[in-house]
Amino acid sequence: MSHHIYQTECIVLGSRNIGESNRLFFLLTKDLGLVAGSAQGIRELKSKLRYSLQNFRYIRVELVRGKEMWRITNAAHLCDFHTLLRDKEKTALMARISVLVQRLIHGEIGDRALFDVLYEFLKFLEKEELGKEDLHTLEILVDLKVLHLLGYGSEQEIFRPFYLLPPSKDLLNHMVPVKKMALFEINRALKESHL
Numbered sequence: 001m002s003h004h005i006y007q008t009e010c011i012v013l014g015s016r017n018i019g020e021s022n023r024l025f026f027l028l029t030k031d032l033g034l035v036a037g038s039a040q041g042i043r044e045l046k047s048k049l050r051y052s053l054q055n056f057r058y059i060r061v062e063l064v065r066g067k068e069m070w071r072i073t074n075a076a077h078l079c080d081f082h083t084l085l086r087d088k089e090k091t092a093l094m095a096r097i098s099v100l101v102q103r104l105i106h107g108e109i110g111d112r113a114l115f116d117v118l119y120e121f122l123k124f125l126e127k128e129e130l131g132k133e134d135l136h137t138l139e140i141l142v143d144l145k146v147l148h149l150l151g152y153g154s155e156q157e158i159f160r161p162f163y164l165l166p167p168s169k170d171l172l173n174h175m176v177p178v179k180k181m182a183l184f185e186i187n188r189a190l191k192e193s194h195l
Helices: 082-086 088-104 112-127 132-149 157-164 169-193
Strands: 005-018 022-029 033-039 058-065 070-079
Touching: 005 088, 005 112, 022 088, 022 112, 033 058, 082 088, 082 112, 088 112, 088 132, 112 132, 132 157, 132 169, 157 169
Parallel strands: 033 070
Antiparallel strands: 005 022, 005 058, 022 033, 058 070
16 A cells, blocks of 8 residues: 655654654744654654654655554655754744643644744744844744734734744844833743643
8 A cells, every 4th residue: 555655845843752763853844834744763863864754854754644643754854954953042932932832732733934933933943043042032033923923822913923924133122122022922822722
């Protein structure tokens, strides 16, 4: 029996070990939304996939739908985000955003806009020198955008530019005066989501 192979670009949001040598990956794909895919034998030294499948990488992946979950049959990295991964604070921020996305999305929801927002965020995080305050403001900005895209965000006019524009130092500066209000909206949305 032949299985259809799906090819798509994705961001690896996280992973966890399953069994003796397998790992389950949480992939935000460009075409299929958020999927969980298992990679067989990836923790073995001989695995071809172990170098491409790393957290917070931008990769092209081949997936096959199994009975219970997706299986990852091939992967090739497109971008490593080396600078991001060498910075503990940036990596911690990416981990928190990944947890938020996984918490809010249930089932496979194809959402290209969400993929684009996270990809823009990763590129910005990779290239910019950001201090602690900038990173905190960026986290608020991305949380606000993610919640809005998933239908949990505020429709207040004051937040509209933050939903529409890609991250930039200028946008972070505009966010500073409304940070407290944005935090209030994020906490309200999370509480109302019951997730």
